[in-house]
Amino acid sequence: MIPNQLKVSSPVSRQEEDKMDGRTGFEQDRGHASSGHGQGLNSEPYFQTDSLLPSSNASLISQFLSHPMFGRSLDSTILFPSSQAVSLPQDKCGASPGEGAQALAFPRTRASAPMPCAGDGDQLSNQHLRAKRARVESIIQGISLPPTPQAFDTSLEAAFRHERERGSEIPPENKRKPRVPQQGLGVAGRVAPMGGSSHAKGCQQLKEQLCFLEQQLRRLQEKFYQVYDSADAAQTQEDSEKVQPLPERPRDRLDKDSATVTSNPCKAPLWRSILEVCGLEEDEDKCDAGGLPMAVRVLSQALKHELAGVTSQVVDSVLKTVWPKAASHLQQQHNSCLVLRPDARREYFTGGKCRKPLAKPSPMNAPGSLGSAQAKVLPGTLEKSPGSHAGSFSSKGIRKSSQIPSMGYSLGPVTPVQDSQLLSQLLDYGQHSLWGTDSRGSPSALERCPPEPLSLHWGTVKLRSSVVRQQQHHPLPLSPANMESLALLPAGRDGHSDLPAAMDGAPFASTQMQEALTPGHLKKAKLMFFFTRYPSSTLLKTYFLDVQFSRCITSQLIKWFSNFREFYYIQVEKFARQALLEGVADACTLQVSRDSELFRALNMHYNKGNDFEVPGRFLEVASLTLQEFFSAVRAGKDADPSWKKPIYKIISKLDSDIPEGFKAAGCSQELLRS
DNA sequence: AGACGTCCTG
DNA sequence: CAGGACGTCT
Numbered sequence: 001m002i003p004n005q006l007k008v009s010s011p012v013s014r015q016e017e018d019k020m021d022g023r024t025g026f027e028q029d030r031g032h033a034s035s036g037h038g039q040g041l042n043s044e045p046y047f048q049t050d051s052l053l054p055s056s057n058a059s060l061i062s063q064f065l066s067h068p069m070f071g072r073s074l075d076s077t078i079l080f081p082s083s084q085a086v087s088l089p090q091d092k093c094g095a096s097p098g099e100g101a102q103a104l105a106f107p108r109t110r111a112s113a114p115m116p117c118a119g120d121g122d123q124l125s126n127q128h129l130r131a132k133r134a135r136v137e138s139i140i141q142g143i144s145l146p147p148t149p150q151a152f153d154t155s156l157e158a159a160f161r162h163e164r165e166r167g168s169e170i171p172p173e174n175k176r177k178p179r180v181p182q183q184g185l186g187v188a189g190r191v192a193p194m195g196g197s198s199h200a201k202g203c204q205q206l207k208e209q210l211c212f213l214e215q216q217l218r219r220l221q222e223k224f225y226q227v228y229d230s231a232d233a234a235q236t237q238e239d240s241e242k243v244q245p246l247p248e249r250p251r252d253r254l255d256k257d258s259a260t261v262t263s264n265p266c267k268a269p270l271w272r273s274i275l276e277v278c279g280l281e282e283d284e285d286k287c288d289a290g291g292l293p294m295a296v297r298v299l300s301q302a303l304k305h306e307l308a309g310v311t312s313q314v315v316d317s318v319l320k321t322v323w324p325k326a327a328s329h330l331q332q333q334h335n336s337c338l339v340l341r342p343d344a345r346r347e348y349f350t351g352g353k354c355r356k357p358l359a360k361p362s363p364m365n366a367p368g369s370l371g372s373a374q375a376k377v378l379p380g381t382l383e384k385s386p387g388s389h390a391g392s393f394s395s396k397g398i399r400k401s402s403q404i405p406s407m408g409y410s411l412g413p414v415t416p417v418q419d420s421q422l423l424s425q426l427l428d429y430g431q432h433s434l435w436g437t438d439s440r441g442s443p444s445a446l447e448r449c450p451p452e453p454l455s456l457h458w459g460t461v462k463l464r465s466s467v468v469r470q471q472q473h474h475p476l477p478l479s480p481a482n483m484e485s486l487a488l489l490p491a492g493r494d495g496h497s498d499l500p501a502a503m504d505g506a507p508f509a510s511t512q513m514q515e516a517l518t519p520g521h522l523k524k525a526k527l528m529f530f531f532t533r534y535p536s537s538t539l540l541k542t543y544f545l546d547v548q549f550s551r552c553i554t555s556q557l558i559k560w561f562s563n564f565r566e567f568y569y570i571q572v573e574k575f576a577r578q579a580l581l582e583g584v585a586d587a588c589t590l591q592v593s594r595d596s597e598l599f600r601a602l603n604m605h606y607n608k609g610n611d612f613e614v615p616g617r618f619l620e621v622a623s624l625t626l627q628e629f630f631s632a633v634r635a636g637k638d639a640d641p642s643w644k645k646p647i648y649k650i651i652s653k654l655d656s657d658i659p660e661g662f663k664a665a666g667c668s669q670e671l672l673r674s
Numbered sequence: 675a676g677a678c679g680t681c682c683t684g
Numbered sequence: 685c686a687g688g689a690c691g692t693c694t
Contacts (some may be wrong), residue, residue: 215689389688524687527677534679536678537677537678551677554677555677555678556686558677558678559686560680560685560686562678562679562680563685563686566678566680566681642680644680645680648679648680
């Protein structure tokens with residue numbers, strides 16, 4: 001939250017961050033260091049200054065800036081920029097100077113070299129500096145890639161950096177500042193140590209740095225002109241004070257410069273080196289007059305690219321510094337979008353689940369499954385009226401009102417209510433459950449008023465996610481109509497049905513049609529068991545809208561409920577017999593409460609994690625089942641092989657309506673996540 | 675015949 | 685849970 005607490009990242013992590021910036025491509029490019037300079041200059045969005053850059057490039061600017069001609073007018077900080085100033089954004093990202101020199105920018109190696117005092121240009125100092133630079137450069141040459149003629153960036157970056165540190169001390173307009181003794185403390189101190197890493201500060205920092213970069217470009221242009229100038233130092237100063245756009249230089253002046261270059265023994269080597277670096281020596285020969293403008297252009301290109309590169313870097317650094325989490329999160333999203341294919345989740349669960357001979361599932365197009373179904377459904381939803389699908393789901397009067405698109409999302413405009421919101425309502429963990437409060441403790445009433453419409457009587461669930469908890473306090477009214485429309489919402493948790501929205505979290509994206517049942521579906525089915533023990537296949541189809549139903553899927557779902565029942569009956573019978581052994585006299589005294597052993601066993605099975613508030617109705621049904629078993633066993637009916645059937649029949653009539661919320665798209669996944 | 679359910683087994 | 689055998693119902 002606060003700059004001081006910004007995480008210190010190792011060079012490694014910084015490299016990772018760089019990759020996450022989308023620079024990977026460039027880093028790879030850097031691997032092929034021999035690509036043509038034209039490509040490097042023109043097509044790269046920006047230049048990355050890095051430790052692996054060829055030393056020949058690295059030395060361009062140092063030559064440029066340290067040329068004898070300038071030696072007098074530039075103070076030593078130009079050659080050896082202070083590490084504080086250099087490390088401005090990066091250091092806040094954490095690379096220590098020493099490590100950073102290797103992992104980051106080449107110039108920083110020099111930056112971290114011992115810094116001689118800002119000399120007044122005395123020869124000794126200059127020699128010393130040059131010697132040192134030569135040593136460092138040779139070292140770097142040893143560790144860097146083979147020289148290539150293309151990039152100018154590194155040294156320019158160095159120049160920029162040293163300029164950056166003092167740039168703010170100088171009015172943007174002009175004034176080349178040869179030697180400002182104040183050693184850049186001001187700016188470095190101003191920019192680097194940030195009081196608070198607030199957004200505003202980040203922006204401010206960015207602004208400042210951009211400003212510096214502008215100034216630096218200007219000054220580099222000035223210095224460039226100085227190379228041409230045959231006039232004395234004073235004249236040079238005057239020239240540079242008026243900032244002149246590079247391309248506008250008069251032709252005669254260029255000619256004059258070209259003459260100067262050849263005549264001036266001091267400048268000639270510099271020019272030569274520039275041309276060498278630019279790989280333009282031939283041009284010089286071909287078009288003697290045009291050679292220089294070519295070089296100018298090249299250098300101009302280099303400067304532009306350098307500026308762009310540095311700018312990007314600064315922006316990156318600032319962003320990373322100010323919004324480290326945001327950046328990484330964005331990148332993660334980006335990555336996951338790239339990595340996860342839409343089919344990925346399909347393939348996840350298709351294997352081995354459905355081995356019925358009816359439908360041989362093939363990876364891509366299972367007969368009777370997605371392929372054929374989609375072929376029908378997709379055109380259908382587009383061409384026919386939505387109502388045409390009602391037939392396929394027509395059931396015993398369960399849903400007549402809604403035409404449920406088989407795709408799990410509606411094409412019509414719907415309010416983007418979030419699934420999580422939906423679930424929070426669905427799973428609202430409250431004591432205000434209608435069932436829980438109304439009918440608990442009156443099991444007799446249950447027998448008298450069988451399968452009544454109980455659409456509003458939902459059980460309640462609690463979701464543990466804090467988000468949901470927040471929403472619990474404002475549950476929407478849950479009229480069936482309400483739920484009906486909500487159930488048709490697009491699936492993304494944030495209301496979008498786009499891929500990205502579906503990508504975060506579970507491997508199964510929320511809303512697309514599933515060819516196979518997922519663990520989420522299983523959990524959902526188990527919770528539904530609290531409401532219905534004998535769901536019809538049609539009912540199931542209306543509650544698993546995100547599933548591409550096939551015979552296989554249907555029978556699997558039915559099988560699930562069959563298994564649920566089996567477990568349920570076994571448990572109840574066990575406890576009934578146990579009660580009998582314990583000498584319970586009256587069946588009516590057998591009640592399943594939330595702290596009874598039977599309940600615990602059942603809850604453990606269907607509601608593992610206990611994140612669902614089991615509806616009171618289920619307790620009543622369980623109590624009745626227990627009593628029935630108890631009575632039957634006590635009456636010795638268990639001698640009959642089919643003595644359970646009457647009980648099953650009774651229980652099968654006690655199904656209640658399932659909360660519409662279970663239809664919500666993404667429900668299964670949300671449940672799985674909770 | 676197909677859907678659905680139970681029972682048994684792994 | 686899933687598979688399979690088997691029964692019942694339509």
